[in-house]
Amino acid sequence: MHWTTGRGYTQLFLNEFWTGHPPDIARAAIEACGLGMDMSHNRMAFRMSPAFIDGKTVHWAYGVDDRAEDLVESVKSNFYLLEDRNPQIEFFVHGRSVITMEWDGEPQQTPQAPVDGPYVPIEDPLGELILKVASENDGLTIYPWGIGRVGKVYPPFPAVKNMTAISDSPTALGIAATLGHRIQLIPDLDDRFPAARRALRDGHVFLHMDEVDEYSHEKDAHKKIRVLEHIDSMMEEYFSDIENVVFFVDHGTSCVTGTHILMDVPFRTDIECFKEGEHVELDRLVPALMEKLQ
Structure with missing residues (x-):
């Protein structure tokens, strides 16, 4: 050893x-490359993980496989909210996903999983998507971290x-x-x-x-x-x-x-x-x- x-x-x-x-390279951009997603033209990548948000804190949700299918369907049904950003999404294990989209400026800083951290409201339609999914799943939603572009x-x-x-x-x-x-x-x-x-x-x-x-x-x-x-x-x-x-x-x-x-x-x-x-x-x-x- x-x-x-x-x-x-x-x-x-x-x-x-x-x-x-x-x-x-940001974590989300790395994962986008691993999923074969479009990261050209300075697109931004967002690693989306299951989480509960209580207004002040992001509680990352592990062991929610029994709810992953409903979570995925909820995200898909509300994905139209991002259509003006030319979005792309790929799901993988346990209801997680990566979203890439056109994005100007620098990303907001959010807590890094797996440690719970302060809730940062996400501006832009992505924040609307997050809250809409939470309303449909008794508070369970997806929340971004590791945000960034290819470097x-x-x-x-x-x-x-x-x-x-x-x-x-x-x-x-x-x-x-x-x-x-x-x-x-x-x-x-x-x-x-x-x-x-x-x-x-x-x-x-x-x-x-x-x-x-x-x-x-x-x-x-x-x-x-x-x-x-x-x-x-x-x-x-x-x-x-x-x-x-x-x-x-x-x-x-x-x-x-x-x-x-x-x-x-x-x-x-x-x-x-x-x-x-x-x-x-x-x-x-x-x-x-x-x-x-x-």
Whole structure:
């Protein structure tokens, strides 16, 4: 077991992992790229997450899968409110979505999920959409964060070429897409493993399991333990004969508070490159591993 520097959000970790630099792109814009959305002509992206708003505070809503279908239908039925902005929307897991649209000026600052924060009223028809959806769903609505446009893209480390990223998370896929890699959005956890095995025929593979973090946000330690055990069994089934595997995580997440833990994070590999227990700076990790394999 070895250690590297964790980052507070997935996109911060992965961009530095693959390029040596933190991203210069907003979270929502990264996810828009992961979902194949239009970010041309300086369009703005908004990551929309389920939330309850009590007038003063945004309470991010996790574990509301039983209401996700109604929430999505409510958003779709009121999406006409944004029609003057040439909007586009893509939904993904748990009723979340990304909206892109034409937008002048700089975005308002809103609290970052998963930590509840002060409610910032959203001007423009987007705010009307948010309140309309809340009125139709007993207070449950969608609320934006990670707002922004596409910025500078740092080039990936030269040794990492011809890679396929497989995940249910547009965040992870968006980082890979901005770096020019192939991406596969696969919602079902079990389906990702055979897809990753097939993708190994064509080059490197980044296989991402977002469920561990998700169940921590839901504050469900038992689900987290079960999914970790299941991931172990699936890795054994599909990759027990594969050399040169690196297991890593980007940050901790508490099952007690449901929030991220900024900490050094473990990684493990059979590539003999580091001393047992060694701490490796994040921007050194991939170059050191790939140099060993050359």
